[in-house]
Amino acid sequence: MEVTLLIEATESAFKILEDARNHAAGIMDTTVELMAEESRVLRDKKCRAIFTGAQRRKTRFHNFMGTAIILFIFWSLLSGHFDLFHLVLGAVCSLAVSYLFHDLLFVNVRIGNLRTMAWRFLIYIPWLLGQILIANMHVAALVLRPKMPISPRIIRFKTKLETDISKVTLANSITLTPGTITIDIRGDEFYVHALSHMVADDLYGGEMEDRVAHIFMEGDHLYLQDALDAARIYETLGV
Amino acid sequence: MVIRELIAGFFVCTGFFFFFTATVGLLRLPDFYSRLHATGKGDTLAVLFSLIGLAVYEGFSLTSVKIVLIAVFMFLAQPTATHAISRAAFRCNVKPLTTPGGPNR
Amino acid sequence: MIRESDDVIVRTVARLLMPFITLYALYVVMHGHYSPGGGFQGGVILAAGFILLVVTQGIDRVKRRMSQEKAIIFSSLGLLIYAGIGALCLILGGDYLDYGTLGRPLSVQRAEARSLGILGVEIGVALGVMAVMCAIFFAIFTPDQKNGRREQ
Amino acid sequence: MNTFFLIMGIGMCLLVMLCLFRVIYGPTILNRAAGISAVGTKTLIILLIIGVVHRRVEMFVDISMVYALLNFIGCLVLAKYLERTGEV
Structure with missing residues (x-):
């Protein structure tokens, strides 16, 4: 008898637990929707603020401080003397220079997170160094052979990158990778001189373009940024 | 001490x-x-190798940081x-050589 | 007139390098007595950075930062600093450029005053050299009006 | 170790001579511009090797930094000029 009672009790307990979980899930969904709504509102507000003075002054100040810090690190690297006089001198110089050039270093940086971009760029550089090593092996093999099998041609391809910095990184990477040199960029079109058709084909593959897009959070990686924002808000709210 | 010089020598040699x-x-x-392919890529890598070699030879100090x-x-x-x-050449419409092994232009 | 370079790469790389070039030039000016450098060389590097900016950004945009008149003002300012320090030593009883006498008002020993004096003079010289270079550059590359009035 | 760097320096000078051939012979101005850029990077390394051999790297590092900078600005200005004049 007690056993059946016990079973019923556990069953009812399970049922209550089940309801609680469904209820909690319901709350979770509504909060997620609320968050998405709120992040959209936040994003619109931020975009609007950017064009109004408040945000622009803030970004200009951020640019100024960012440049000043980077320049001070550069100064301390350059000058061997770390006594107070030289450090103060360095601080004054870097502040003066960043006042003169505050709008040069970080122009139209995307709203995307600067830290992740810098971190991904640092990871990208070893891969690029590897590429240039292969490129030079290729050039060495090509040049030292008596008959040089090259069939040069200029190819044109469209890119999906928007900001200047990503186009420049892609162009420099193309110049450094085997067999190709960026000749000209007209809007979205890259004119590239390739040494052989084999190299031209893998350029069309766009493998490097995806890497650069991944670094600067562009093209198909836009949704990633929204997910990151949502996740961050999700954490802060501590749901 | 010798290993450092050996590594520096190796880097400068490959450079x-x-x-x-x-x-x-x-x-x-x-x-x-x-x-331009040869000089563009070759010089960049060669300078990198030689400078890293000199930085290694210099040991761990501020000057090697400056060399880097x-x-x-x-x-x-x-x-x-x-x-x-190459852009200047392209704008002056210098045509690339399409037939391999053509005259030395 | 030098138009803006319509090549994205050159413009962006020059834009990214400009602050570092200018800071390196100031480093060369400030570290005259330890490593090779000093007023003149620093001024020349500053002018080289300026020319890079003009070649890539076009002369009109750079005119907002450093126009012809400003260049002339800066060059005279540099000269003023250079001669001023010398005259200051004269006033304080020393020879024309004898920095030691600067020590008394700054309550610093002679050697320290001498290095400070040299530093001041180098800054003046660098400013002067850079401004004169920019003035020459502007004089060459801005077309004059026929009736001799400089076109703004 | 010094002799090794001396040999490297002399080797670099020989390479500069080879590049000078391209600068002198180069059929068009643009080849000469490429040759000059190549000569520039080689002299940078020669400068640093001299610094290492004379054990005054601290001074020569600053000089070679300025040299690399002026070489880069020179190439850019030359390329912009050649592009504008258009005669090759």
Whole structure:
């Protein structure tokens, strides 16, 4: 008898637990929707603020401080003397220079997170160094052979990158990778001189373009940024 | 002490080898754009290797940090210079050589 | 007139390098007595950075930062600093450029005053050299009106 | 170790001679511009090797940094000029 009672009790307990979980899930969904709504509102507000003075002054100040810090690190690297006089001198110089050039270093940086971009760029550089090593092996093999099998041609391809910095990184990477040199960029079109058709084909593959897009959070990686924002808000709210 | 010099020597030697290939490429390649391939890539890597070799030989000090700074600057500046020259050629519509082994233009 | 370079790469790389070039030039000016450098060389590097900016950004945009008149003002300012320090030593009883006498008002020993004096003079010289270079550059590259009035 | 760097320096000078051939012979001005850029990077390394051999690297590092900078600006200005004049 007690056993059946016990079973019923556990069953009812399970049922209550089940309801609680469904209820909690319901709350979770509504909060997620609320968050998405709120992040959209936040994003619109931020975009609007950017064009109004408040945000622009803030970004200009951020640019100024960012440049000043980077320049001070550069100064301390350059000058061997770390006594107070030289450090103060360095601080004054870097502040003066960043006042003169505050709008040069970080122009139209995307709203995307600067830290992740810098971190991904640092990871990208070893891969690029590897590429240039292969490129030079290729050039060495090509040049030292008596008959040089090259069939040069200029190819044109469209890119999906928007900001200047990503186009420049892609162009420099193309110049450094085997067999190709960026000749000209007209809007979205890259004119590239390739040494052989084999190299031209893998350029069309766009493998490097995806890497650069991944670094600067562009093209198909836009949704990633929204997910990151949502996740961050999700954490802060501590749901 | 010797290992450091050995590594420095190795880096400077490979740097010299890539300088050599870049120069031979500059002289032998028939077409202007392909010459730019050799110098653009060859010099960048050769400068990187030589500078890292000198930095290693210099040991861990501020000057080796400055040598690495020059390497970073050259890593950024050399492709841009090559690009600028090839763009000037492209704008003066210098046609690339399509038939392999054509006259030395 | 030098138009803006319509090449994205050159413009962006020059834009990214400009602050570092200018800071390196100031480093060369400030570290005259330890490593090779000093007023003149620093001024020349500053002018080289300026010319890079003009070649890539076009002369009109750079005119907002450093026009012809400003260049002339800066060059005279540099000269003023240079001669001023010398005259100051004269006033304080020393020879024309004898920095030691600067020590008394700054309550610093002679050697320290001498290095400070040299530093001040180098800054003045660098400013002067850079401004004169920019003035020459502007004089060459801005077309004059026929009736001799400089076109703004 | 010094002799090794001396040999490297002399080797670099020989390479500069080879590049000079391209600068002198170069059929068009643009080849000469490429040759000059190549000569520039080689002299940078020669400068640093001299610094290492004379054990005054601290001074020569600053000089070679300025040299690399002026070489880069020179190439850019030359390329912009050649592009504008258009005669090759």
